[in-house]
Amino acid sequence: MENNSLETPVTNRGVTHTIDNSKVFDFKGEINKIGQYILFDWFQFTIPIKDDDNVNTFEPVILYFKKFNEAEILNKLEFLKIKIYQLFKDLFNIEKQDLFFEDKGINGYSHCISYDNIRMYFSPSQPHMGINVLMSGQGCRDFDILGLDYKELVKKVNDLGGKYNRVDIAIDDFSNEYFSLSKIKYYIEHKLVISKFRTYFHMRKGIIENNVILGDTLQFGSRASLVQITFYDKLQERKNNNYIVRDDIKYWVRTELRFRNEKVSELFEYYLNSTSLNQFVKGVLGEYMRFLKKNESDDNKWRWETAQWWTDYLENMNNIKFVPATLETSISRKKDWLINSASKSALMCLIADSPNLSVDDRTTDYLYQYFKLGFEKIKDKDLQSINTYRISKGNLPIEREQMEDFVRDIKDQIIAM
Numbered sequence: 238m239e240n241n242s243l244e245t246p247v248t249n250r251g252v253t254h255t256i257d258n259s260k261v262f263d264f265k266g267e268i269n270k271i272g273q274y275i276l277f278d279w280f281q282f283t284i285p286i287k288d289d290d291n292v293n294t295f296e297p298v299i300l301y302f303k304k305f306n307e308a309e310i311l312n313k314l315e316f317l318k319i320k321i322y323q324l325f326k327d328l329f330n331i332e333k334q335d336l337f338f339e340d341k342g343i344n345g346y347s348h349c350i351s352y353d354n355i356r357m358y359f360s361p362s363q364p365h366m367g368i369n370v371l372m373s374g375q376g377c378r379d380f381d382i383l384g385l386d387y388k389e390l391v392k393k394v395n396d397l398g399g400k401y402n403r404v405d406i407a408i409d410d411f412s413n414e415y416f417s418l419s420k421i422k423y424y425i426e427h428k429l430v431i432s433k434f435r436t437y438f439h440m441r442k443g444i445i446e447n448n449v450i451l452g453d454t455l456q457f458g459s460r461a462s463l464v465q466i467t468f469y470d471k472l473q474e475r476k477n478n479n480y481i482v483r484d485d486i487k488y489w490v491r492t493e494l495r496f497r498n499e500k501v502s503e504l505f506e507y508y509l510n511s512t513s514l515n516q517f518v519k520g521v522l523g524e525y526m527r528f529l530k531k532n533e534s535d536d537n538k539w540r541w542e543t544a545q546w547w548t549d550y551l552e553n554m555n556n557i558k559f560v561p562a563t564l565e566t567s568i569s570r571k572k573d574w575l576i577n578s579a580s581k582s583a584l585m586c587l588i589a590d591s592p593n594l595s596v597d598d599r600t601t602d603y604l605y606q607y608f609k610l611g612f613e614k615i616k617d618k619d620l621q622s623i624n625t626y627r628i629s630k631g632n633l634p635i636e637r638e639q640m641e642d643f644v645r646d647i648k649d650q651i652i653a654m
Contacts, residue, residue, distance in 0.1 A: 272410065272411055272412035272414070273408060273409060273410045273411065273412060273553070273557045274408075274409055274557055274558050274559070275406060275407070275408050275409075275514065275515065275518065275557050275558070275559045276377070276406070276407055276409070276559070277372075277377045277380075277387060277404065277405070277406060277407075278374045278377055278405040278406065278407040278493065279372070279373060279374060279377065279403060279404060279405035279495070280371075280372040280376070280377055280380070280387075280390075280404055280405075281369070281370065281371045281372065281401070281402040281403045281404070282369075282370050282394050282399045282400060282401045282402055283366075283367040283368065283369050283370070283399060283400045283402060284324065284367055284368045284370065284394070284397050284398070284399045285367045285397075285398055285399075285400070286317075286320075286359075286364040286365075286367050286368065313361045314348070314361045317348075317359055317361055317364075317368075318338065318350065320368075321350050321357050321359060321368060322336065322350070324357065324368065324370075325350070325352065325355075325357070327393065328370070328390060328393055328394075329352065329355060329380070329383060329385060330383070330385070331352045331355075331383075335352055336350050336351065336352055337350070337351050337352070337617055338350050339351070342358045342359075342360065343358065344358070344369075345360065345363065345366060346358035346359060346360045346366065346369060347359075347360040347361070347362065347363075348360065348361070352379065353375075353376070353379045354372070354373055354375040354376035354378070354379050355370075355371075355372050355376045355379050355380065356370070356371045356372075356376070357369070357370050357371075358370075358371065367400075369402070370399075374405075387508075388508060388509065391505045391508060391509060392509065395505075400498075401498065401501035401502060401505070402497065402498070402501075403495065403496065403497050403501065404495075404496050404501045404504060404505075405493055405494065405495045405496070406493070406494045406496070406514065406518055407491050407492070407493045407494075408491065408492040408493075408494075408518070408554075408557065409471060409489060409490075409491050410488075410489070410490050410491075410492070411486060411488060411489055412488070413487075413488040414549075415546050415547075415549060415550040415553075416490070416546055416547070416550065417490065418453045418455060418468060418469070418470055418490065420546075421455055421468055421528075422439070422455065424528050424529070424544070425437065425455075427531075428538075429528060429529045429530075429531060429544070430526065430527065430528050430529060431526075431527050431529065431538055431539060432457060432525060432526045432527070433524070433525045433526075434457040434458045434462070434466075434525065434526075436457075436459070437455060437456060437457045438454075438455070438456040438457075439454070439455055439456075440452070440453075440454045440456070441453050441454075442477075450473065451473065451477045452469070452470065452473055452474050452477055453469060453470045453473065454467060454468070454469040454470075455467065455468045455469070456468075457525070457526065458495075458525075462497070463496065463497050463498060463499065463500040464494065464495065464496060464497075464500055464521060464525060465493075465494070465495040466492070466493070466494055466495075466522070466525060466526060467491075467492070467493040467495070468490065468491070468492055468493075469490070469491055469493070470489070470490060470491075471489040471490060471491040472486060472487075472488065472489035472490075475489070492522070494518060494521060494522070504517060513559050514559060515554050515555050515557060515559065516554075516555065518554060519551050519554035519555065522551060522554075523551055527543055527547065528543065528544040528546075528547040529541040529542070529543065529544055530542045530543065530544050530545070583607070587600070587603060587604075590603065591603075604647070605644075605647060608644050608647055609644055612640060612641060612644045615637075615640070620635075620637060620640070623635070
């Protein structure tokens, strides 16, 4: 079963295994150096559940989880959970204790097991749907943080008889040397483009009061197409979604290629037999779209020359590094909100409740209750976000009990001061 439109917010709980922090990528200084980069931004496939899948078939799995009560394995749901725990181990080297189970799903799937934004959907009552593995854009960034290799993942999926649903490849341009959204729109409006696509979609989002533009997107191809190509203002999209963007990034346009079904298989067949995907991406862009230099003396546009900026963009494709994106986490956004929005309100409330504006036991208890209340609201998925961020900074993950002790220590430290 194909699930080509799964895009849901995802987080979950505590990481407790060791990760090689030397493989965490942060693009400080790198963006200005290379100007462009290519990355995976969606990776979705389905692993079949075979008719002969049973307890005996997965004896290695059972032995791996022999510490669990064997009676639970007889339950179909528990058996599938064990199968998925092993699948996480095999595909992503992620242990069971780092995974988060939910008895809800999407697109016909009833359950989900996830590691942050890497999710596996399944339905015990409908095993023919298989196990749908979804790495959204943030899921691909989690994959990057884990220091894993996409080519190895493709080999493993192929060995398991997996079927690819959708894979997105993004080209991020920070150089402002080739085109803008307005240039592409100009060429479309003046009929200076030929394409395999019959239609395109233009979406622009803005604020009515002041006409401030919040987003601009040009999409070629439909959701039924084996290939879709989208151009959009990534910088505006990041700012609009409260991401922290470095001050020196003034231009950020993304070209996104979305592949589905057999086109993904074609993509990966090339990938496994080459050093990179750059040439394949270049070929698809050149095959599906061509922007033109107008020739008044020739009525046949197919004979017109290609616009120089498009030729340059495609020719430069071979020089672009295929690398993970800048690490963007929910913790970074929360820090920004805390500093810019919540800090003033918190101080106002503290002062309003303080009779004499003196730092005493009342103040200490106020601050302690503030953090204690926050701790009580933290769920497993919040702890997962915390640990993902800690690992990205080279710090060890923590357990809930450690966090509780930390909150108590805050009160003791304030009193000691």
